[in-house]
Amino acid sequence: MDSTNPRMSAEGLDEYAQRSEIHIQTEGSQKELRLVGDPLGGRELQQCSREITFTNDLKERRMSNRSLKLGIFGFGCVGSGLYETLQASKFKRAEVVRICILDPSKPRTAPRDLFTTVPEELLDNEDIDVIVELIDDAEAAYEIVTRALRSGKDVVSANKKLVAEHLEELIQIQRETGRSFLYEAACAASIPIIRNLEEYYDNDLVQKVEGILNGSTNYILSALQNGGDFDSVLNEAQEAGYAESDPTLDVDGWDAKFKLTLLIAHSFGLVVPPSSVPHHGIRYITPRLQRIARERNQRIKLIARCWKEDDRVRAYVLPSFVDSDEELFAVNDALNGVVVEGAFSERQYFRGKGAGSLPTGAAVLSDISALTYDYRYAYKKLNSDLEFENDFPVCVHLNGNQSGPLPIYAFEEVFGTFRSVKESYVEGRIGIRNLLELLETGLWSAALLSEQTLQSLEQDQSSILAVSH
Ligand SMILES: NC(=O)c1ccc[n+]([C@@H]2O[C@H](COP(=O)([O-])OP(=O)(O)OC[C@H]3O[C@@H](n4cnc5c(N)ncnc54)[C@H](OP(=O)(O)O)[C@@H]3O)[C@@H](O)[C@H]2O)c1
CATH class of the missing domain: 3.40.50.720 (NAD(P)-binding Rossmann-like Domain)
Incomplete structure (x- = not known):
């Protein structure tokens, strides 16, 4: 094609594209067409109604970049x-x-x-x-x-x-x-997760993404690990600037859920409304739950997780026991951490500042810099055949100081129960919607069981009780 002749018809463009084995990406409502991967260096084209006009030599622009x-x-x-x-x-x-x-x-x-x-x-x-x-x-x-x-x-x-x-x-x-x-x-401020999911994990099949996505709750949970009650630790966090004066979005898990929604979109190509993602925050993490975590050499973290099972995607934000050999165990104070599991790349782990003036400013600057070469998310994973599922079983430790009956009726399977004057608990498999209903009563607190606990339960099946409904 003659680049000195700036105008050509839409049909001419198609023919040129076919001849040069290049891909034409349509941007907008047919206003702009861009040549991608042009072996001759590429040229950016604009379409004015039915005509295509060369506006810039892309090669030249690549060298100078956009200001x-x-x-x-x-x-x-x-x-x-x-x-x-x-x-x-x-x-x-x-x-x-x-x-x-x-x-x-x-x-x-x-x-x-x-x-x-x-x-x-x-x-x-x-x-x-x-x-x-x-x-x-x-x-x-x-x-x-x-x-x-x-x-x-x-x-x-x-x-x-x-x-x-x-x-x-x-x-x-x-x-x-x-x-x-x-x-x-x-999402996780300074941790470059969105662009990585969009670009690096474009070809590797993402299986699971999990993380600690909210620095305020992680700071509070880290302080609670060492004793102390929720209200005084929250006050400390507010004074230290780690929690907002209205902490609802953070401590009740909303903030982590908004971020998880972005991870779901860029990992699996599903755009789901935040309201459809089950979540529960850390307001009712009691010293009893923290004691159990210490006894098991685990830590309680607010985990945001999305993963694929066959053709379904599941997700939640829930307090969870984390084993000492897991990456997120070591993510303390106001830090964030994200683990990505790919079919071929296996587990990869990012840790960094999930908030703060300069770390967040740096992430914004990185986006601005990406605009100089006209970067945009391609959302290549959208329109997948995956379905989002928001009711599924989870394995949980449900703990309260109730003297009444344990809510065994709500469980699909019970691994163990305990009762004393001060404390009662049940561990087992329960549908996530049933779990959230129990937690909404304010009578119970809960954390998901860790991998190691589940493995040891699997080895000792003698105490497991199937619940008939
Ligand atoms: N803080 C973090 O570490 C962090 C990390 C990741 C993401 N983010 C997100 O970044 C955004 C900003 O957070 P921030 O912590 O920087 O908030 P901030 O410290 O409270 O600052 C908010 C700024 O927005 C201005 N503002 C509010 N409403 C406005 C309006 N309608 N028009 C023009 N200006 C307006 C305020 O103006 P005045 O100065 O005049 O009051 C203030 O300068 C939020 O979406 C937050 O979720 C924050």
């Missing part, structure tokens, strides 16, 4: 961290044009003339080609992100609630507009 003009929403913990990482890093292809905040009187660590309280100064600014959304209000964030994408800007966000609750729509808008929406910082 970005940023409009940032939010300059709190993450926004100011991003600004600091931008100043400190050698990455100079992004310029901050404007920053939108709520309160103009707060002291800031960036030049005052960058700040505004008027969102339109960013959203309607044609100089700005990337909106970085780092605010703490998911509803306002939804408006900002969708408006920015629809007006032709690329968007980076750290907001897991926004992404988890609107992922299907956000994927659709990306397809319609051809713009890129990246959110690495929204």
